[in-house]
Amino acid sequence: MPRFWRRGRFHLSALMLLVPLPFLPDYFSPKPIFVPPEIRRDLAVGDFSVTLATYDEAPGRMPTGERMKAYRIHVRPADIDRIRGIFLRVGKPRSLRTAGTLAFGNPYEREAEVTVPDELAGREELWVTVEDWSGGMHQASLPLGEIFGGRR
Structure with missing residues (x-):
């Protein structure tokens, strides 16, 4: 039995x-195996x-x-140094908090x-808030249906 197991280990390692x-x-191929289609939207936030x-x-x-x-x-390369933070939320935010x-x-x-x-009425909006280094808040919204993807 020990001899059989020794031989079996060798063949098992070769199989692995x-x-x-x-x-x-x-x-090694340059293209990804499977990537779902992508949805892209440009938005001016201030x-x-x-x-x-998103996918x-x-x-x-x-x-x-x-x-x-x-x-x-x-983000555009020209704006990178001016942006402190970017926030996303479904529904209008009341404040920066x-x-x-x-x-x-x-x-x-x-x-x-x-x-x-969980329940979408169809009129929800995705709000984008950009905070700059001077403390200014810039907001813009986009209908969630335009950038949601998949089945709802």
Whole structure:
């Protein structure tokens, strides 16, 4: 029995080296294997011009039960040094304290995950709040249906 197991281990390790071989061409190809279509919208927020992008898929449900939708925010290179923070929220924020989710990431492309209500009436808006370094707040809204994606 020990001799059989020694031989079996050798063949099992050789098999483990061969299993990934069919996937190597996809791994080294420059194009992604599967990327859903993307929805992009340009938006003027005060003096700033931003582009919102998201994948055309329904929001995911988090372990806490909330539905979350991920957005990427592209900022013009000329505006990067002037922007302190970018916030996203479904529904109009009452103040900077309730501005929504703070976008994070590198200055050129920031990311934010926004909480989406379970029941959508169809007239909700995605509000973008940009805070500059002087403390000024600039806001703009976009109908959520234009940048939502997926099935509602």
